[in-house]
Amino acid sequence: MVAISYDATLVLDLAAAGARFGSRTVLHPVSLRVQRATTCLVHGANGSGKTTLLRLCAGLLSPTGGERWASGPSLYLRPGSGARRRQTVEEALETARTLSGHGRARLGPALEAAMLSPLRKRRVETLSSGQRSRLVIGIALVAAPALVCLDEPSAHLDDEGLSIVRAGVRQLAAVGTAVLIATHDRDLLADRPDARLLVSDGAVTDIGCSGVR
Amino acid sequence: MFWRQVSALVRRDLAVEAATREALATVPPLILAGLLLAGIGFELPPAELAAVAPGLLWLLVLTAAVPLARGVLAAERDDDAWDLLRSLAQPAALLTGKATSLCLQMLIAWGFGAALAVALLGARWPPVAVLAAVLAMPGVATNVTVFGAVLGEHGRPALLTTLILTAGLPALVAGSQAAVSEGAEAWLVLIAVYDVVAIVTAWAIFPALLEE
Numbered sequence: 001m002v003a004i005s006y007d008a009t010l011v012l013d014l015a016a017a018g019a020r021f022g023s024r025t026v027l028h029p030v031s032l033r034v035q036r037a038t039t040c041l042v043h044g045a046n047g048s049g050k051t052t053l054l055r056l057c058a059g060l061l062s063p064t065g066g067e068r069w070a071s072g073p074s075l076y077l078r079p080g081s082g083a084r085r086r087q088t089v090e091e092a093l094e095t096a097r098t099l100s101g102h103g104r105a106r107l108g109p110a111l112e113a114a115m116l117s118p119l120r121k122r123r124v125e126t127l128s129s130g131q132r133s134r135l136v137i138g139i140a141l142v143a144a145p146a147l148v149c150l151d152e153p154s155a156h157l158d159d160e161g162l163s164i165v166r167a168g169v170r171q172l173a174a175v176g177t178a179v180l181i182a183t184h185d186r187d188l189l190a191d192r193p194d195a196r197l198l199v200s201d202g203a204v205t206d207i208g209c210s211g212v213r
Numbered sequence: 214m215f216w217r218q219v220s221a222l223v224r225r226d227l228a229v230e231a232a233t234r235e236a237l238a239t240v241p242p243l244i245l246a247g248l249l250l251a252g253i254g255f256e257l258p259p260a261e262l263a264a265v266a267p268g269l270l271w272l273l274v275l276t277a278a279v280p281l282a283r284g285v286l287a288a289e290r291d292d293d294a295w296d297l298l299r300s301l302a303q304p305a306a307l308l309t310g311k312a313t314s315l316c317l318q319m320l321i322a323w324g325f326g327a328a329l330a331v332a333l334l335g336a337r338w339p340p341v342a343v344l345a346a347v348l349a350m351p352g353v354a355t356n357v358t359v360f361g362a363v364l365g366e367h368g369r370p371a372l373l374t375t376l377i378l379t380a381g382l383p384a385l386v387a388g389s390q391a392a393v394s395e396g397a398e399a400w401l402v403l404i405a406v407y408d409v410v411a412i413v414t415a416w417a418i419f420p421a422l423l424e425e
Binding site for chain 1: 214218220221222225228229233289293294296297298299301302424425
């Protein structure tokens with residue numbers, strides 16, 4: 001078991017939490033404390049357990065051992081997820097906003113930040129892969145829960161899309177949201193992340209962070 | 214917060230239905246075909262045909278609930294939208310929102326079928342029969358929501374149909390009898406009990422159904 005913690009106000013506490021599918025262990029027990037307004041990159045080879053770790057952190061996967069505590073709602077998003085195909089971009093963000101309990105004032109800035117304003121009346125099914133990846137950032141911004149877990153958010157993105165992801169992550173951290181990002185891109189964020197996790201064969205084997213307690 | 218989430222989920226589902234027209238393309242033709250075939254195939258005198266119409270309509274509405282159940286989970290999974298709902302909506306709000314939108318669609322289906330049954334089978338609908346349908350639909354929709362969440366992604370329509378028809382039996386019997394027999398009050402009480410059992414059971418088990 002690897003014990004990990006990093007700084008600020010706690011939004012997520014995994015205590016020796018692991019995951020198994022049947023008899024197969026897909027994530028060995030890990031203890032992880034995530035603080036508000038922090039960013040953490042999660043690296044690892046395909047099939048190493050990054051997605052399982054993120055889904056466990058987001059509360060979508062119940063730990064088969066140990067415990068998970070979160071201070072509030074957590075959101076797991078991968079490119080193209082989070083909206084019905086026949087919804088418009090605006091409807092998709094509006095759903096996320098209303099379910100999160102935020103006021104209408106959040107909608108416009110989120111559309112702007114994800115550069116989705118010109119697409120607001122377009123149906124999700126008509127968006128390109130890159131535009132759908134930007135939609136995920138828009139949803140994260142309008143929901144702004146305690147924790148956002150982004151799974152390969154840079155997939156399908158051009159340079160402009162990448163800068164939208166970077167700005168979006170910065171904005172999320174600025175409003176206090178903790179952001180966990182699974183990615184192969186070690187330079188995904190323009191700013192230095194608060195922590196890096198390396199997942200290998202279902203185990204968190206390495207960490208580099210600026211605020212270990 | 215609970216009711217805001219319920220309202221958001223209902224509006225979202227109805228907007229998606231307005232855009233896809235999946236239910237519109239499935240349910241009215243099924244009910245129309247069922248009533249037409251019964252009228253032609255049963256070869257009953259008009260009075261008897263009118264008498265079996267309430268039960269027949271309930272059977273068709275319950276059958277139509279099978280494709281509608283796709284909207285609970287299967288369609289959400291297909292669009293990769295289910296995780297967002299699980300993450301942001303309280304389990305009770307998710308259950309209530311999904312059941313409410315199903316309930317509205319099934320009530321519209323029942324109303325459409327009732328009007329058709331008047332035209333095709335000479336059915337008569339006393340006010341208490343309409344009241345019975347309105348009262349029974351929340352319980353039926355709640356059961357359909359639970360079964361849709363359990364079986365939606367496994368693609369077992371035969372099992373889903375069997376469960377929905379079996380769990381809908383009290384609504385079918387009480388709803389039909391309220392339309393054609395004396396002493397409708399007793400049937401309304403049965404429907405109320407059916408609703409309470411369905412809703413309490415669903416509230417108790419639904420959070421566990423959302424876990425992976």
